[in-house]
């Protein structure tokens with residue numbers, strides 16, 4: 139995913155969008171927009187108890203669709219809509235809408251087709267990319283068997299709605315960690331994020347939250363850097379699909395998108411078959427989790443002040459941009475990411 143930080147965005151978005159966002163935030167924060175003291179309430183799972191995904195038949199697949207790690211994608215212009223904030227207005231091109239959203243949807247459909255061939259019975263796709271505010275998959279072209287979770291804000295943004303009923307978790311279009319030499323590499327709002335001293339990328343953080351629910355990761359697709367670092371992070375227990383070889387942040391050796399789709403379809407089929415045989419294990423770490431993170435150096439100081447003001451997470455500030463916390467609940471880490479996102483998006 140990708141964060142869109144301009145503080146002036148609220149003023150620029152116009153009254154209709156302000157109202158829509160205020161309503162969305164009001165839904166997240168039952169006490170209304172009262173500021174920091176309302177945040178702990180937003181983490182109460184009860185708020186969303188009636189918003190569970192409908193039950194699915196058979197073996198359930200949860201798929202997180204990001205964009206930086208899609209076949210062929212090498213540049214921000216290809217994965218940004220231009221509506222995410224002032225800073226992003228010039229960072230789009232017609233290629234994004236005309237081609238790359240369609241490519242994204244086709245990759246997701248390929249994963250679903252393969253999973254179905256492998257014996258899966260139902261599919262949930264969660265928008266994992268911040269471009270167009272988490273609304274990138276073309277709903278009218280998506281496999282009709284899939285349920286799509288889209289838009290922003292949504293709780294534990296990359297795996298909204300995941301629970302113990304799912305048989306497996308898949309990531310397509312994923313990208314390497316902040317500081318790694320992968321295409322468009324980054325990690326939420328952080329330059330560095332560790333749990334128990336181990337660096338986790340976006341896939342790793344979500345795999346830990348899923349692991350606590352007993353859900354394992356069976357497929358990860360993206361560039362060679364992403365697949366290699368995630369294998370080291372999670373162990374070898376998933377099928378990695380290398381869709382391109384990173385030459386740098388904005389260059390890669392690529393294959394035809396059609397060829398990549400057949401690789402993803404074949405991998406998803408194997409992933410479901412092997413998952414059903416119990417060959418993959420949930421990603422677990424020792425508790426309590428010692429979480430440490432450093433906000434992006436490019437952020438203005440007020441973002442760090444905003445994060446320092448977050449309540450209910452037990453955050454301890456170690457330096458200007460660095461924080462630590464201890465928890466036994468991986469979901470709390472997910473809700474922390476949501477809260478940090480709200481800070482850097484306002």
Ligand SMILES: [Zn+2]
Nearest residue numbers: 139140205267
């Ligand atoms: Zn993304």
